[in-house]
Structure formats: C-alpha cells, structure tokens
Amino acid sequence: MIALLQRVSQASVQVEGAQIGAIGAGLLVFLCAERGDGRQQADLLLAKLLAYRVFGDADGKMNLSLAQTAGGLLLVPQFTLAADTRSGSRPSFTPAARPADGLALFDYFVAQARARHAPVATGRFGADMKVSLTNDGPVTFWLQVKPAPSVAAVERTQA
Numbered sequence: 001m002i003a004l005l006q007r008v009s010q011a012s013v014q015v016e017g018a019q020i021g022a023i024g025a026g027l028l029v030f031l032c033a034e035r036g037d038g039r040q041q042a043d044l045l046l047a048k049l050l051a052y053r054v055f056g057d058a059d060g061k062m063n064l065s066l067a068q069t070a071g072g073l074l075l076v077p078q079f080t081l082a083a084d085t086r087s088g089s090r091p092s093f094t095p096a097a098r099p100a101d102g103l104a105l106f107d108y109f110v111a112q113a114r115a116r117h118a119p120v121a122t123g124r125f126g127a128d129m130k131v132s133l134t135n136d137g138p139v140t141f142w143l144q145v146k147p148a149p150s151v152a153a154v155e156r157t158q159a
Contacts, residue, residue, distance in 0.1 A: 001037050001045045001075035001105070001147075006053050011074045013123040014130040021121030026137035027054070027123040028133050029072040032081035033097035034058045036147030045145045050117055054139055062139075066117065068106025075111060076131060077106045094118045099126065 005027050012022035029049065032044075055071065057066040066073060079102060083091035097105065103125045116119045123129045 001109075001145050002032040003033065003045055003049055003143045004078070004081060005049065005052065005054065005141045005143060006030075006133060008074075008135045009136045011072075011131070011133035013074065013076055013121075015127045016126050019129075021074055021076075021108045021123060023074045023119065023121050026064050026069075026073055028074045028076065028131070030076050030078040030081060031106060031109060032077070032079055033102040034082050034095050034147050035097050036149070037097055037101075037145075038099030039105075039150065041147060042105055043112065045143060046109060046112050046146070048143055049053065051115075052141065052143065054141065056064055064142045070115060070118075072119050072121065073117055073124075074121045075106075075110055076129065077125045081144070092137045093099055100111070125158075 008028045010023065011021055011024050011028040014020065036107050050067045051065050053063050053065050055066070057063040057071045079093060079096040081095050082096035083093055084095055096102065108118065110122055121135065123131070
C-alpha cells in the first residue's frame with residue numbers, strides 16, 4: 001500500500017459540490033492499494049502513518065506524531081499513486097489493486113484508523129473529488145508497504 005502524507009493546517013474534500021470530509025491541522029493522506037496488498041499491508045502502513053513524526057515539538061523539530069498531536073486525519077483514496085510511469089507518455093495503472101479490492105482495503109483502513117485515532121474524515125472511493133488543502137511547511141512524505149510476493153514469484157526465486 002502507498003500513502004502520500006501531507007502535513008496540513010486544513011484540508012477538505014468535495015463530491016458534486018458538497019463537502020464530505022474536512023479537518024483542521026493534521027494529515028491529509030492519499031491512499032492507494034496495490035495488487036497483492038491485504039490487511040497485513042494496511043495494518044503496517046496505518047501503524048507507521050500514526051507514529052510517523054512530522055509535527056514540530058517545542059523546539060520546532062519534527063519529533064511528534066499524529067497520535068501525539070491529536071490532529072485530524074483525512075483519508076482520500078487515490079489509485080493513481082500506483083501508476084507505472086517508466087515508459088511512454090501515458091501511465092499504466094496495472095500495479096493498482098482491482099477496484100473491488102481497493103475499495104475493500106480502503107474501507108478496512110478507514111475502520112482501523114477510526115478505531116485507533118480521532119478525528120478521521122474521508123473522501124469517497126471512485127468519486128470525482130475536489131481536494132483542497134493548505135500544506136503546512138510544505139511537508140510531504142511518501143510511505144509504502146510493499147505487497148506480499150505472490151506464490152509464483154516466491155517459487156521462482158527459490159528455484
């Protein structure tokens with residue numbers, strides 16, 4: 001799974017002109033499931049995201065996590081993060097999870113985030129979303145937990 005984190009002073013998402021999610025200071029996270037991802041990758045990525053130290057302490061150093069600051073968390077599904085851009089002038093989205101799998105993992109990730117952190121707002125999977133944000137810093141990080149290797153790939157490497 002892939003997460004693109006942006007530390008924000010505020011962020012919101014609209015669908016069809018209606019605001020469906022908003023936070024004040026915290027993290028806006030664009031989230032993508034890749035083929036082969038499962039709940040294990042989602043759990044590892046969420047744990048890393050909540051513990052990632054990107055907020056300033058009393059000395060202004062990035063030593064505090066979202067969990068320590070009780071900031072907002074806005075989760076927005078974005079399959080384009082898995083784009084393969086190595087060749088040509090049009091990205092391939094083959095590395096992204098199938099839509100049904102991506103939706104299931106996004107829903108699982110949101111449920112786990114809500115169980116471990118508040119407040120959590122979201123975008124809508126598959127919708128044409130308009131995302132607004134004020135990036136604080138700017139501070140942006142890419143986090144990734146690689147998909148589990150397929151059985152066929154493991155067998156090839158062991159042969």
